[in-house]
Amino acid sequence: MPSHADNLFKALADPTRRAIFERLTRDGDQTVHALTECAGVSQPMVSKHLSTLKRARLVRNRRKGRETHYSAQPRALAPLVDWMSYYSRFWHDRFDHLESLLKRMD
Amino acid sequence: MTATRSLVIEKELPHPPEKIWRALTQGPLIKQWLMDNDLQPVVGHRFSFRSTPVPNWNGVIDSEVLVVEPNKKLSYSWNTLGLESVVVWTLAATSGGTLVRMEHSGFGPDQEAAYKGANYGWQKFIGGLERVVAGLPA
Numbered sequence: 726m727p728s729h730a731d732n733l734f735k736a737l738a739d740p741t742r743r744a745i746f747e748r749l750t751r752d753g754d755q756t757v758h759a760l761t762e763c764a765g766v767s768q769p770m771v772s773k774h775l776s777t778l779k780r781a782r783l784v785r786n787r788r789k790g791r792e793t794h795y796s797a798q799p800r801a802l803a804p805l806v807d808w809m810s811y812y813s814r815f816w817h818d819r820f821d822h823l824e825s826l827l828k829r830m831d
Numbered sequence: 832m833t834a835t836r837s838l839v840i841e842k843e844l845p846h847p848p849e850k851i852w853r854a855l856t857q858g859p860l861i862k863q864w865l866m867d868n869d870l871q872p873v874v875g876h877r878f879s880f881r882s883t884p885v886p887n888w889n890g891v892i893d894s895e896v897l898v899v900e901p902n903k904k905l906s907y908s909w910n911t912l913g914l915e916s917v918v919v920w921t922l923a924a925t926s927g928g929t930l931v932r933m934e935h936s937g938f939g940p941d942q943e944a945a946y947k948g949a950n951y952g953w954q955k956f957i958g959g960l961e962r963v964v965a966g967l968p969a
Binding site: 824 | 838840842844846850851853854860863864865915933935
């Protein structure tokens, strides 16, 4: 079974999904209809992207009348933030090693 | 969220590009500052970086050479734990040495970027992410 991190990274690997997610964080709750107007892809595609984002816990949905509203759940980004901080430390450290190697090289 | 910005590391080093290129592309030299590896600077070459296994990780990073422009640009994929990412090294000669830029960007190439209206870059997302995370309650 894929872990939360797997679902998260897969969800964020797609630029359309990142755009949808950022729109939700920026503009607040949106309906599928409103999201489709800006996404540049068809409504079924937007729905498919939303279900991938939902599996990654990046969005939540709730029915309001006849429409489903989606909202962003930025807390789900935690594994990504961890990944970034890990590699930030890693590469700074390796840069130091690279510099000392260059000093030893001819 | 300064951590996300520092996935790009840029530094001027007092060495010529040719020398830094050797350190970036010759296996035994790479081993001295990064990891054991069987990299060859040939586009399409598949290789791995190997570090000491730790619990839940075998220490292996699967890679493929993506770009080789001698003394200028080197890029390879960096795939581990099911996560695909790309490392790009860029060298530019300066009066005092070389400006070295390393960019480690996430989660593979934007294969679906061809979709209409989807020209939405990873860098832009990272910028947005910083704002989102900065706004999170502690």
